[in-house]
Amino acid sequence: MPDIIPLDLPASYWRGKAQQAQKNGSYPEAVRLYRAALRKHDDNAIRRDLARTYADMRCLTASDRLYLENLARDAGDSDSLYGLARNRSLAGDEQSM
Secondary structure: OOOOOOOOOOHHHHHHHHHHHHHOOOHHHHHHHHHHHHHHOOOHHHHHHHHHHHHHOOOHHHHHHHHHHHHHHOOOOHHHHHHHHHHHHHHHHHHHO
């Protein structure tokens, strides 16, 4: 009989699975899992992880939107400011190619 995983798991479970998927380069799967974590617990740290994943996929608009949402909730979120700056750097790199 196969192991059955209940769907009502905490955000930490989904975030851990998303981090694992991102480490393995499965970015679309990581996005899906981070979104599941956000549905369980709306948190700036999870949103930053999701934004970083979008940036790694070169979906900079989606990434910027998430960082800006974090800054609207907490203007002192220096990690989100760094993420926005990183995205500007990535955008500049793409334009110079």
